[in-house]
Amino acid sequence: MVPASANVRRHFLSWERPLLPQAVSWLVAGWEGGHPLDLSRTLVIVPTRQSGRRLREALAIFAATKNQAAFPPRVLTPDTLISLSLGSDVASRSDALLAWIEVFLTIELPAFREVFPIDPPARNFAWACGVAHSFIRLQATLAEGGLTFAEVPFNAGDTFVEAARWVQLGALERLYERHLAEHGLKAPQAARIEAARGSAALAGIERIVLCATPDPLPLALQYLSAQAASLPVEILVFAPAAEGIGFDDWGRPRSEYWSQREIELPDFKKRVHLCAHPAAQAEQVAVLAGAYPNPPDVLGVGVADPEVLPLLTTALRRREVPSFNPEGRSRRQESLFRLLKVLVDLVREPTFAVVQLLALCPDFLALLCARLGNKFSVAKWLAELDELRARHLPGDLAAARHHARDESVIAGLAIVEELRGQLLARDFATSAAAALRLLFADRRLDLAEGTDAQLVEAASAWNEVVRECAAAGAHFPRLTTAEWWEFALRLYAGGFATEEKPLRALELQGWLELLWEDAPHLAIAGMNDGRVPESVSGDAYLPEALRTRLGLKNNEARFARDGYILQAVVSCRPRTDCLFGKTSTAGEPLRPSRLLLRCRDEALPDQVAFLFRAAPLVQPNFPWRRAWKLQPRSVPPPQRIRVTALRDYLQCPFRFYLRHVLRMESVKPGKTELDAMDFGTLCHSALEQIGKQPALRDCTDPVWLREVLVNEFDRAVRGRFGTRLTLPLVVQGESARQRLAKAAEIQARERAAGWIIEAVETPFEIEIGGMIVRGKIDRIERHGETGARRVLDYKTSDKASTPAAAHFNRPRRGETPAEWARFEMDGRLRVWTDLQLPLYLHALSLKSNDVMTGGYFNLPKAAGETGIALWEDYSPGLKTAALRCAEGVCTAIRAGEFWPPNETLNPEYDEFAALFHHGVAASIAKVAE
Amino acid sequence: MNALHHEMILASAGSGKTYALTNRFVALLARGAQPERIVALTFTRKAAGEFFDEILTKLATAAREPGYAQKLAAEIGHLDLGPADFLRMLRALVSGMHRLRLGTLDGFFARIVRSFPMELGLAGEFELLEEHAARLERQRVLRRIFADALELSAAQREFVEAFKRATFGTEEKRLGPRLEAFLDDYQDVYLTAPGAEQWGESARIWPDGCAWRFVEGSTPDGIAALRTALSGAALNDGQRARWEVFLNALADWAPGVPLPSASVDYILKNALDVWLGICAGRAEMVVERRKFIVEGEVAAALRRVITQMVGSELQRHLATTQGIHSVLRSYEMVYHERVRRAGKLTFSDVQRLLVPGGQVPLLAQDSGGAEAEESRLTIDYRLDGGIDHWLFDEFQDTSYGQWLVLRNLVDEALQDASGARSFFCVGDVKQAIYTWRQGDHRLFREIFNHYNGAMAGKIIERHLVDSFRSGPALIEMVNAVFGNQTVLKTMFPGEASEMWAREWRRHVSAVPQRTGQAALLHAPNEMERWILVSELLKELRPLERGLSCAVLVQTNEIARDLAEFLRKDGAMPAVAESDLHVCIDNPLGAAVLALLQAAAHPGDTLAWEQVQMTPLRVVLLAEGIGAPETLSERVLGQIHTNGFEWVVEFWLRKLEAGLGGDDAFSRERSGQMVRAAAEFDETGSNDVSEFGEFMERYVVRDVETPTAVRVMTVHKSKGLGFDVVLLPDLEGKKLAQARDGLAVHKNADRSVDWVLELPPKLFWRQDEVLARHMEVAEAETCYEKLALLYVAMTRAKRAMYVITQAVGSSKSQNYPRLLGNALGFETKKIQVGRIAPEGTWSSGDPEWHEEVKTAPARSEDPLIARIPPLEPRLIQIPRTGHPIRRPTSETKGFVRGGHLFGVDGSAGVDFGSAVHALLATVEWDDGMAAFTLARGKGSSMNDAALAEALACLTAPELAIVWNRPINAMSEVWRERAFEVVLDGTWISGVFDRVIVVHDTSGKVVRASVFDFKTDHVEDETDIWNARVRHSVQIATYCRVVSVLTGLALDAIEGKMVLTGPCRVVSMRSASG
């Protein structure tokens, strides 16, 4: 393609030693020490940033052998070489994206049906932004080969079926360029193509060395070609001269040669390792690294499959081998990004969930701390917010502020509001800066502190993005502030922070870096096809065939490049181990790299059988084992309990201990609706009114009663949740209203039948077995004619139940009930499960001698089952048994007996389920005394 | 060369389905087909991997062994081929492996979408949501829906109404769980049939009118009329009382809720039993065990009441069904807007997106009409150009939706007249156990009939019945059960048994020499069944004999419990091959999750107290954490800076330190949890609750292992074979139980005709339409159940022991009964080695296992071999890889937070580098410098920076920076890079400005290092701070200059130049 002039010379560096020392010797030839090693007039082009770094390091080491230091050469990658000569009028990334967005939002889509065969579902900013990103990628790929959209049809040959589409793409590209030109900007892709043609002299440079770069950008070669007119261009090829025919004039491996050449991998079956999955590969490499006293001295690690990388980092850390990813750390992994993400959410919609996310964010907590002074407590603030959520279920910030009572919550939420105000106050750049200054104003960052230094560095990267957006915003004012936030965050998230390598850290390098690795032992993980060689398929615009036609990098070229790299890497060191996986983490089958099959034909069947065998296991299956048993604190039992707690004890004494003695109570972070308890309380408070107002007490009109009940309910709801209800509350309110309406009918009927409410919400306290048991009776009634009395308890559980069914049962599977807890009924063994009504009746019997019945007023979800269920056959025998049981429970509690636990509880309804594994008793170390 | 046929292979279990498939692939290669023009699709990723491995192994073996090559050549009908030819094919295949189109259906579809985003209305790239990500999105959408508290919009009003209708009669107190249940159960149906007209529309369900006229006249009137009519009827006391209870209770009944009393149920049931008679005006109805003649007025009144009851109940369910539809639609609208349109699609979205004809407008607001249609055809056209051959695996599991996507493409291949293209599928309709996942085994026959109807012999059908897996004893049992048409017909009258009979072929064992045993054994209850499993295993000792062994059960829960039982009580290695919830199934995980919960929710005393019960308590104390306050500060800070993976690992590591040295299990779990947390970090969420949910749901599939008894569900065992199989979990009720939930009635083309939330059976059994629908649905279930049993009973190679409870008096039409009917009920002792449990049937050799030599344990060889380190003699040090130090990063001291973010986003950095760049252009102050500076730069220059640079250049105090030293030779280094090794550390940096002074002989005598600082300083304190900040950096510069020039350190002066106030600050005293 690009003709090389006589000024371009190839030099071969053999495989007897690794590349790096040889490249250094070549560059420093003639320097004897005594003065600085000055290479500042040489321009060296290397394949990647990381290889440049290695080269500079090697030069420093070399200079140090003569007690000197180096003025390094100018080291560039092919890509930065081009950027070097770009003018200042080139559009930024943001400009380019926004220009495209402008195009997509303003054109007549039907005029571009070849590109947009159908209208998108919604032609909005998000869609345009998505398309813009993919177009920019496409432009960049084409620009590598020096092409624009418009040029594709002319370069694709005669029988090009896609011409019409590319003509339209070309037209779109012109519109895009026009948008940029309107603001005096040049399209970056076109500018790069133009820059590559330029041959302006490079100031201060006397020679150019293209150093072991097997895959340079074609555009860069074009540039070098131009430079070769005035400067010597030396091409260093890392291969023995005998392999010369395998490379073109620029030192690129030739496809024809490398697609046929056998790749010699000595000791194949010992050096190529099949692993089940990425974690197994990571484990293998980590074990290997762990076998060296100081791994980086000996071992180089290449990771060709990005899926292995994080797993390897983790596996190494487990073995205390520090590692380092020269690619840098994604901005997404940094605290500033986490903060910005919450801010973007807050800009988009200040839901209470977002407020809570922000509330947890340490940067925000620091602000609260600074604003609210010493008395501010993180734990209290968070707990109060949870409480606020649990009690009032606010949908958004405004609702939360409306309900806030706690001082620090009021103040904190006001600061959230202030922050949101800042975020939206003015144009994006100004408000972004203002909001962040608000957050950080009172912070003092210690540069010696890793996390603070990281933040300072991240902040400057963010500033860069904001500045770019601000500049672009001047040209393309279409976006709303919220859209700007998302746009900027997306740009920022794509960036990487360069980190310094920690001491003794093992570098985890990408495949293309390996040519430059000089470790004697190299392990390469992820040698799977598609990764090495990388193959691209199914590209929506540039299928393989078109790439070939256009002279862009295709799969064949990648195969040649990677085949060459593998051969060079293996040949120049004592040992290289290749690992490949059988499946991905998600279980996708993987295949070994085709490079591993580039053997002599005779060897192929054997090699195939070896590579495609079943994967070995990493480790045997370990049987389940308990790491420890839980040791609950020992706390003295309470003196007073509620009646309802007795039921808990009967259900499970151990869980009673957890709930009522240790007072363990969970917070439901995702609570968005009423729980059973809230629901019951609200219904109760409505029903209570019937008993409180004399007029209602005697009312037999279901319509009126219903109205009152529903109004009371609504009032209670408003009092607790405000007037703006969230959707679940509306739905639940409906449900409650239905139930209350049905209850009104029953009430009217019962009143008509003579039952009059005597008292509601009657509290009592009695002493049983040395304990004070207290409770509150929902309602006591007397019959107007017969004088009979009865006690009713409201039940809002989903299913209606009868008192007998709720109070006792057969023994549970495997249960040996305490003597006091059981009784016989009709010759069958029964166990108490609740004592509520017996104790109500007992408490009342202490005050009066009237005969009383107990019962439930059921308000279940099936409206048809609403009604009163009386415990008609509550006999004196039962009463005696019940009191004996109550006595037993109280005595046991006082004696600190909370064992054995109930093993049969359905974990779905057991709030303590997370504590237990393979049995409750088995999970606990000792019973509290 | 023989002609290439389109083929359809019905391969019974173990008959070499994969073998046939790989042979086909090889045959295509032999005919010269280009590998990349063959599409071969499987259902699972695993099958896809195995398929490819097997093709390669086959070719490799044929290339090496002439005998094998000959056999293969014969099998594929290319007798002329020899090892060299197979080698050539092998080479071609591996060289083009990256171009192959061999994978799962899902993967194939996703690739199409990736290649044609614009044609499908996508904005370029899309993200495929794996299951956990999809669940997360659903949660977010629900939360979004739940957070709205503005005046209810019309849509929300509608939602509330719809929800009320959808849940009528059950006043739900919780919206969230119910809505999730709706989505779990009905979302698929909704997405297949989004049209409101398909949901609960009576005209569609009963096109000829419904026999139960909906609510005509009032029910009380009807009751009154019936009461009057009955008063004159001849009834005994008991009967009259019964009627009375019925009439009274009926008044309380409303449609949609359970019947109010047993009497209502009783009368309704008995009346419907003789419904035709009642309608005809005379019937004998049983009431209180005696006949009661219903006729005349009573008949008319009863008919009216019951018609009204049934009618109103149906009406109610129609309304509920419509309600469900509206609820789903409301949810879908939000989901659509927020998830799909944002380019996040699930696998099933991808498939729906590709269905031509846009039956379901997945992305477009409405289906987009002709343009969309045409655009979709373009895709087919382009795809078709690249594909010649189609191969399908497990074709019985293909869903109709998948078929719709493929239909046109496959049709092209089938209609191609040139004979150069082909269609091939294998499957076994007897193993169709995935109908609940939309697998549609009837497609097999329909496609065959479709093409062969048009042209006989178009597709060739072959049945493979030779089992290469099971020995004769096993096959005998399989034939006895599944070939007994009489038994099947009596138990499954109608379509189920007919379908089975059509596809059934008598099985033959292709390994007649393989000894073994098949038996049906009895045990009285679940525990005894499990004990028998354990006893059999102890007798057979399969693992010691090197035999693989599986116990197949019906649910994952049973698998888990039974494996636990075998390990504990049987003391044998057993693993449950179900999904393991590795983050919560052990104390470590529970403790760490509680820790995070307690940190994010300090009010959660449960979590806090739980943490305190674990060894974490001591760990926390050692870290200085004794109260929720410190815990929150610490852990939230950790999450914020490092992400969840780091945090989880941090605490787990601390806990691991206290674990028993031999506790490999907990350590393994710890590693798995860290990996889970890393996966969560990938989602980019930093929400602690989302993290908790994620971890709770996170599962790891237990790895397969040959050294344990594998306990798994029958579903999971599909496609696998084991030497010994035990089936102890075949109890259950009726086989014909259709799935609960919505009745979805489909047309012949599988489009949904109507959807109805079914009322209780009582209400539909006398309705012609519904009863017919249910009959078909039940036949479908029966067939699937039969298929499931077939799969279970065809997994064994040598021995199979089926253990059921004796049928006894139970009337259940279940598996035990089916087996009894087929194999007999007569109990006897069945010999299995030295034990003799009760049973009814046995074939083969009870001593079979004695012949199998005990094999050495295979524990070692499948484990991965570690890579040995390099021998020391090959190691030469030193090499590169030093840690790098950059002087600029050696800044110490403090920065004020407020200064991090500039007013216009421009903080110090940009400004600073502009000033630096300007100052670097100045060599010496020759009087013209300021002028050159002002003129030299382009228009885009930063004005403030220029002003500052100019000020620096002209400030008298900075003269020493710019003036060429008098009476000496000197050079200046401006913005000059250096590389050096100091104290074993590689240092890489750039000098701002260094003046090196030579004496007249050219010898270097001294040097000054100037470092420009654009720090914001206001007063002397700031200056002092800046000096502290930069002292180390400038000291390093001085040392580097010393190396470069050979000067002693005291001949080098380090100076900081503050560009703002134009001050030179000497660093000498500060650097100490």
Ligand code: SF4
């Ligand atoms: S799963 Fe069984 S029947 Fe199917 S191909 Fe494999 S061995 Fe043959």
